């Protein structure tokens with residue numbers, strides 16, 4: 001009997017929305033050196049986390065993870081109720097779950113560009129239309145342009161605050177106002193870089209129930225490899241997202257480590273203060289040299305090196321320092337994003353940057 005498959009009929013195909021998706025492939029290969037390219041914690045997690053990992057028993061690994069007791073602790077840490085929080089496999093999964101919960105094919109999702117890639121990817125995968133609202137040359141948050149794009153089909157607005165790759169932030173009150181004026185849409189305020197900024201839209205969902213705030217343990221806490229974040233929101237809306245989530249989405253090692261990380265707030269405080277100091281120094285250096293940069297509220301700074309961008313990245317790499325080419329992002333031609341770290345690492349960065357700028361003759365690079 002001739003197989004139906006031999007005729008090429010009924011071949012397995014992905015959904016159209018997935019067929020149309022580009023592959024997102026961050027440049028993770030060959031990351032040897034001082035990693036100032038992915039906005040990670042450059043010193044690593046607290047020693048308490050490593051100590052806890054060393055104590056893991058075979059039984060703990062054998063058991064399915066139980067996230068709810070840890071959710072209670074994280075919620076208490078954030079000053080919110082357990083029903084207002086869902087632990088996720090990083091903010092990446094929080095974005096995915098929000099899209100799965102609220103978007104239907106043909107709905108519209110609004111994002112501000114340039115921004116973090118996963119909003120567009122997760123929204124488009126559902127079959128929703130992703131509409132990009134561009135920022136101006138200063139990367140200021142385009143509140144009125146965003147609102148002018150809202151239609152009855154707008155079901156998601158995703159905003160990184162502070163934004164990646166620009167480091168620019170909007171007043172949380174403005175984002176809450178946007179949520180209030182678009183009640184048919186889930187508004188995600190992604191606070192992945194909260195610790196370096198200090199202002200939050202947390203808890204505002206009690207009055208504005210379509211607002212969600214995401215936090216991660218990947219950045220300041222140094223747990224990016226373990227994959228753990230939190231989606232927070234109104235106590236009646238978060239359970240809807242929970243329905244879509246696997247009960248085992250966060251693994252047991254991440255769960256025990258996050259508890260250890262939360263017990264060592266001093267470690268985070270000290271690290272964040274060094275990052276902020278390094279951010280000021282780097283921005284001062286750019287100012288003095290007339291190199292265009294965008295004042296940042298995160299653990300990185302975006303700067304424009306124009307035609308010298310590739311030479312700068314390569315010369316930094318030759319000195320063992322990895323920085324990230326962001327020139328492919330909207331409005332970021334010639335731009336490089338540089339993550340800050342400990343005081344020592346920031347000093348190493350500045351030394352290398354000065355040498356490289358002398359080497360590639362960038363003294364007069366002003367790309368305004």
Ligand SMILES: Cc1ncc(COP(=O)(O)O)c(C=O)c1O
Nearest residue numbers: 090091092160164192216218229
């Ligand atoms: C704005 C923003 N949100 C989320 C993430 C990813 O966070 P997580 O590691 O928790 O998935 C990143 C990582 O670069 C980011 O820049």
